[in-house]
Amino acid sequence: MRTRRSLIDLDDLKADELDYILARTDEFKKSAPGKLLDGTACANMFFEQSTRTYASFMLAELRLGAHVVNLHPMNLSLATKGETIEDTAITLGAMGFSVLVVRHPEAGFPKRIAEVFDGHVVNAGDAGHAHPTQALLDIYTLREEFGSLRGRTVAIVGDIVHSRVAHSLIRGLHRLDANVILVGPDAFLPPDYASPRVSVERDFDAVLPRIDALVLLRIQRERFDSMPISDDEYVASYRLDADRLARMSNEAIVMHPGPYNRGMELDDSVLEFAGWRYATQVKHGVTVRMALLDFLVNGR
Amino acid sequence: MRTRRSLIDLDDLKADELDYILARTDEFKKSAPGKLLDGTACANMFFEQSTRTYASFMLAELRLGAHVVNLHPMNLSLATKGETIEDTAITLGAMGFSVLVVRHPEAGFPKRIAEVFDGHVVNAGDAGHAHPTQALLDIYTLREEFGSLRGRTVAIVGDIVHSRVAHSLIRGLHRLDANVILVGPDAFLPPDYASPRVSVERDFDAVLPRIDALVLLRIQRERFDSMPISDDEYVASYRLDADRLARMSNEAIVMHPGPYNRGMELDDSVLEFAGWRYATQVKHGVTVRMALLDFLVNGR
Amino acid sequence: MRTRRSLIDLDDLKADELDYILARTDEFKKSAPGKLLDGTACANMFFEQSTRTYASFMLAELRLGAHVVNLHPMNLSLATKGETIEDTAITLGAMGFSVLVVRHPEAGFPKRIAEVFDGHVVNAGDAGHAHPTQALLDIYTLREEFGSLRGRTVAIVGDIVHSRVAHSLIRGLHRLDANVILVGPDAFLPPDYASPRVSVERDFDAVLPRIDALVLLRIQRERFDSMPISDDEYVASYRLDADRLARMSNEAIVMHPGPYNRGMELDDSVLEFAGWRYATQVKHGVTVRMALLDFLVNGR
Incomplete structure (x- = not known):
């Protein structure tokens, strides 16, 4: 019953x-x-x-x-x-x-x-x-932007292995037939997303031109003992800044589940970017x- | 005024x-x-x-x-x-x-x-x-079960001396002309309930056949320094289990103010007992x- | 916009x-x-x-x-x-x-x-x-008592320098053309209220006969390391007691933003004084x- x-x-x-x-x-x-x-x-x-x-x-x-x-x-x-x-x-x-x-x-x-x-x-x-309700609102935001997500490509960048948001979002995007690229240093990449529509990529710059949406993740320092790569290395390879924004498609959007750390996973130029959808996500x-x-x- | x-x-x-x-x-x-x-x-x-x-x-x-x-x-x-x-x-x-x-x-x-x-x-x-509102809901539950409580017998078992619930319930039951039996080891029995309708009993098993309702109490470990009898002794003498349930009248009910500790004042058989009224009390x-x-x- | x-x-x-x-x-x-x-x-x-x-x-x-x-x-x-x-x-x-x-x-x-x-x-x-909303309610209370505050005299007594209430109230009273006298020991008096309608006075007793309202302040012990004068000295010079009440005008009122410490900035006689407006302020x-x-x- x-x-x-x-x-x-x-x-x-x-x-x-x-x-x-x-x-x-x-x-x-x-x-x-x-x-x-x-x-x-x-x-x-x-x-x-x-x-x-x-x-x-x-x-x-x-x-x-x-x-x-x-x-x-x-x-x-x-x-x-x-x-x-x-x-x-x-x-x-x-x-x-x-x-x-x-x-x-x-x-x-x-x-x-x-x-x-x-x-x-x-x-x-x-x-x-x-964190399924965060994934729901991310999916709603993506659908509002793109209509059907079938065949769209979403990159999730950063500390994926510790991110409940990423785990739920990957499941949701998979269900809606979107392609997912997981981007980050080895220590932040999960070993086990062997799915035809989920791929893994260490080189952020190579990914930028071919994505419709970017989901930046906060590094979950409270979930591990010591940072596996230095902050400087992380910033050099994975921070979204004006140069990287310029290499994205004009229609691409940038999302973040929040809270975000200015200077770490993004710099202030992202916050002024027309494709920055954080406030929309929160709403x-x-x-x-x-x-x-x-x-x-x-x-x- | x-x-x-x-x-x-x-x-x-x-x-x-x-x-x-x-x-x-x-x-x-x-x-x-x-x-x-x-x-x-x-x-x-x-x-x-x-x-x-x-x-x-x-x-x-x-x-x-x-x-x-x-x-x-x-x-x-x-x-x-x-x-x-x-x-x-x-x-x-x-x-x-x-x-x-x-x-x-x-x-x-x-x-x-x-x-x-x-x-x-x-x-x-x-x-x-x-804890008068807990006593009120206990009395309401008893009255719903038995109608008038006059002449009914309610046993309160366990750590009575530290229990605000017991103190308030005894007052309420007294007012409604019910008989009360306080059951527990010496250290948990109050010295001062000398009333014609309140009696004290150390032997739980002797009490079981003649009661209409049983109120089990949680041992309030936060209110004393060391347990006056060992957990094993307590369980052997005062835990309500299937054997003891079998010795009660078919119409008797079992109540608990909650939170209850499985294995201590009751075992899991009580939770499946038809006369277990905990959810009713809470409601x-x-x-x-x-x-x-x-x-x-x-x-x- | x-x-x-x-x-x-x-x-x-x-x-x-x-x-x-x-x-x-x-x-x-x-x-x-x-x-x-x-x-x-x-x-x-x-x-x-x-x-x-x-x-x-x-x-x-x-x-x-x-x-x-x-x-x-x-x-x-x-x-x-x-x-x-x-x-x-x-x-x-x-x-x-x-x-x-x-x-x-x-x-x-x-x-x-x-x-x-x-x-x-x-x-x-x-x-x-x-603390502008406290000042607002104080001003409302004063206006209810006196109508226009123009030319009225309000003494603020005690730990003025650490009091956000005092700072906001002084600004509000100034705007409404009231006269303000700040009363307390040197260590509790601010150096910088040089305004024609704000004066400073160390002698509480001298001030009492000529005021319409008294605002007593709590000593904000949590905001400094050690009390600049002894409690006894403070009480002797600045506590409002029956003697001091008697020297005030019959129409004068006493206010306090709360919480108040009995025995320190006031004694119990103040709490029974007809001009004690604390409950009114709170309401x-x-x-x-x-x-x-x-x-x-x-x-x-």
Whole structure:
């Protein structure tokens, strides 16, 4: 009887479900929907620091009329009282919560919750594993720019191996028949994306002329002990600057999941580039999360 | 002129007020009330970790249409700025807050606030002293099961001396003419419940056949230095397992205020027992808090 | 094209704007306005402990129907992720936030945000620099008492040099043609208020008979290393007690921005004094913040 829907990674969505969510995002963007989650109880459980994802989910929930309770780690009595997180989730379900939005520094944590929670779990980022709503908003942004992504080429640049955003985005782009090029130094490249439409490239400059979109990633220093190449080397080889921008197609766009570090993965010229889509991504983030929550709770 | 009502412990409610709140809980359970606290300003002041009580109160407040402000310790400027908590409470009253929900690691703290606050204070748990809303939901759950509690027998098992839940529940059950048996090792039994309807028993097995309901308590390790008996001894004598379940009456139910520790005060067989009422308790918790807040703010 | 209004200090308001906000406060006090900020997204960013200012802003926002997201330092991912606060602010603007209420232990921080944020920034206190909404509510309280402040005399007593409240209030009183006397020991007096209507006085007792209002300040111990005079000396010279109260005019009132320390800047007799306006100030605080937010977001 459990027909509850959760979103742990983009794999959880069938292609037509993904299309539905993106179409609803279009609708919501044109005119704000009513209180589609009127009185639905949502708990945001952020076990890891977050500004933009936290604020974006909370705005999405409030705009849909949900009742929102934030359970920061200080409220989560697990540590001192010896309860398992699974039992906490069951308790929240019994209390009347329908939606749990979960960020956690441990891969697989949101999935563990989804397996027992009698409601909808949304993964808001679990360690280096997955961040499906960020990938959804990236895909929405790409589709708004290019229409169908079939045959389009997206390069993802930087610290791919530690990036939950990259992992989710690769899955989503694969589903939509886009070509993906992963670009970075060896230490940042994953060993295992052997797919006909996912390739790996160490030479950023060689890739620039043939891409439709570039996704720059932040180096996730909090996820490894020491930087595998020097900052200077990284900047020399992988920072997007005015010279590299000039070698891209006029129609190409540049995206970043944020937060970005000026001077490291990009310089200030990128922030003024007409193809810089960061603000658009952030704006879409709230709308796509509204569409996702509506889909999970209300179905089609 | 101060006719403001607070709930520090169940003693604050007359028998007919208790009946009224339980009857209103029935009503609210059948159909959600409107915004009975529309725009009423409630501040949740949790000076101690809490998941379920915090979330339950906040949901109750939101469902009644209240305006909710959470004052976590990090917002409470007492420590650095030298103000007394009494003056903070007076300030919050002047600001327009009508309800303060207070949890604190110090017994008597909510009462101190209630003495000066020009509004309604609800004790959400003060150290080992009292936790009246948990007792209210337990009583509601028992009444739903058994109707009148007169002459019914409820055993409370485990760390009674450190349990604010037990203290409040004993008061409430006493008021409703139920018989109470306190069960546990000496170190966990209070010395002072000499009442004709409250008895003390060290032998859990002897008690099982003659009770209508069992309330298991979590061992409050955070409230003492070292465990007075070994975990193994505790488990052997007081853990509810399949054998002990089999010795109870078919109509008996098992309750727990949560959070529960699997393997310690209960084993997994209890969680599958038809008489296990934990989820029901949790669900009632939100409704009974709505009924209480409505009573405190709006009267009858 | 940036015509967005912010409030960093009272200087940002022209005299007629200040009048408008005070007049709107009057209206809102008489009857609660509707949801003038219905669905407007407000983020409260408190990088420093606060009870009253935080709660007052949040109540004001909720009463106007805003969507409120609290970004406590634990949510602000700046520290670990290397983003600048300016970029965080730009991101929040892109996300749809219209209002940022900012408290920070660094002077000038809210102004830095206002320079880049595409919306309205309200300074909720930045170190010892400014606290314009506290000054607004003080001015509103004074005007309610005295009507026009032209020619009235207000003494500000105590730790003026570290007080953001004092700095903002002096600016506001100056604009409204009131006379200001700054009273305190040398170490607490600012060197630079050479204005015909701002004077400095070390002798509190000499000042008492000739003032209309007294603003007592808390000693901001968290802002300096060691107390420049002993507590005993301070109390002897500057504490307001029954004797000093008796020397004031019958029509004079006493104000305090809170939190106040009993026994230090005042004794308990002040709290019972008919001219003690603290509760009134606190109550006005919510209303004046509602009027301010309405003005910033909706204009006149």
